[in-house]
Amino acid sequence: MGSVVGDSCVVDLAVAKTEKYASRESGDTVELIERPSGGFSIVMIDGQGSGRAAKTLSLMLSSKAVALVKEGVRDGVVARATHDYLFAFRHGQVSATLDLLSVDLKTPSIVVTRNAEAPMLLRDAEGIRAIGTESGPIGRYRWTKPSVMELPLQEGVRLVLFTDGIPHSGRKQSVPPFDFDELAARVLTEDRPAQEIADHVLEEALLRDRHHPGDDMAVVVLSLRAPQAGTGPVIRRIHAEIPLV
Numbered sequence: 001m002g003s004v005v006g007d008s009c010v011v012d013l014a015v016a017k018t019e020k021y022a023s024r025e026s027g028d029t030v031e032l033i034e035r036p037s038g039g040f041s042i043v044m045i046d047g048q049g050s051g052r053a054a055k056t057l058s059l060m061l062s063s064k065a066v067a068l069v070k071e072g073v074r075d076g077v078v079a080r081a082t083h084d085y086l087f088a089f090r091h092g093q094v095s096a097t098l099d100l101l102s103v104d105l106k107t108p109s110i111v112v113t114r115n116a117e118a119p120m121l122l123r124d125a126e127g128i129r130a131i132g133t134e135s136g137p138i139g140r141y142r143w144t145k146p147s148v149m150e151l152p153l154q155e156g157v158r159l160v161l162f163t164d165g166i167p168h169s170g171r172k173q174s175v176p177p178f179d180f181d182e183l184a185a186r187v188l189t190e191d192r193p194a195q196e197i198a199d200h201v202l203e204e205a206l207l208r209d210r211h212h213p214g215d216d217m218a219v220v221v222l223s224l225r226a227p228q229a230g231t232g233p234v235i236r237r238i239h240a241e242i243p244l245v
Contacts, residue, residue: 009155009224011103013042014194016202017218020050020165021209027054028163028218029062032238036072038105043069044220046097046116046163048139054216061086061096061138075100075113079146083115083138095137098146099161101222108153110222113146118167121160121184124151128188130180158188158223160201165217170208178208194221 019026027047034040043065047057064085068078079098086096100113112120115138119130134147151157167178183204187197198221205217 008227009153010227012194012221012223012225014196014198014221015042015219016195016198018202018206018213018216020214020216021212023051023216025052025055026216026218027051027058028165028216029055029058030218030220031062031066033066033069035102035104036070039103039108041069041075041100041102042220042222044099044101044161044163044218046165046216046218048095048137050216057094057096061098065098065100069100069102075102075111076146076148079113079115079138083144083146086139087142087144090139092140092142095139097137097163099220100146101159101161101220103153103222105153107150110151110153110157110159112149112151112159112161114148114161115144115146116161116164118162118164119180121180121188122151123156123158123184123188125156128184130184153224155224155226158194158197158221160184160187160197160219160221162201162219163215163217165213165215166201166205166219168215169205169213169217172214173208173210175208191225192223194223197221197223 015030027050029045031043043062045058045062047054065078065082097116102111114133115135116133119132198219201219
């Protein structure tokens with residue numbers, strides 16, 4: 001998706017997503033927001049089901065989360081408020097997953113707030129691994145809480161988030177479950193661009209589904225790397241490639 005140049009590192013960010021086979025709309029929504037205190041956040045919502053109903057749900061919830069982030073609300077509170085909003089209006093009958101990834105320049109830190117089922121792939125000072133989530137989707141139970149992880153904003157940190165279309169891939173073809181520790185070791189060991197990692201993870205899931213995805217899929221990758229030497233103004237770049245079909 002793009003990069004942000006800071007004083008000591010470059011934040012390399014990428015998104016890759018696709019919709020369920022034979023569905024014209026994806027129920028996964030990913031949005032990028034600038035934080036009022038400095039930095040930015042990525043909101044990824046996976047609405048229950050697929051198609052237009054799921055898209056409507058994910059857009060409604062992402063709009064709620066984005067508005068709260070822009071108002072300066074803390075990430076954990078954003079997740080809880082988004083859950084409360086869904087639970088109040090759908091009475092526990094509809095669920096969604098929520099991933100809120102923030103680069104907070106004021107702290108400075110990376111904050112990962114999740115109400116999800118899919119694991120997260122992480123590379124940091126402790127090594128490379130897949131981390132399961134301790135919280136479930138929003139909207140089902142009244143007292144649902146998010147899981148929150150804070151990481152240092154330093155070169156070398158890399159993480160991959162994705163919706164449940166990735167771990168669910170291959171089920172109809174009776175393919176063995178994803179080995180996420182092995183996947184993390186392959187995609188996070190080398191210093192690869194974030195977009196290359198996102199495309200690789202999505203392509204592996206598509207291969208498992210024989211390029212007929214059984215669910216909507218979205219992948220978000222964040223990588224912190226050293227800035228290139230040189231002088232001049234700090235430039236932020238965002239790139240998007242969206243096929244119109």
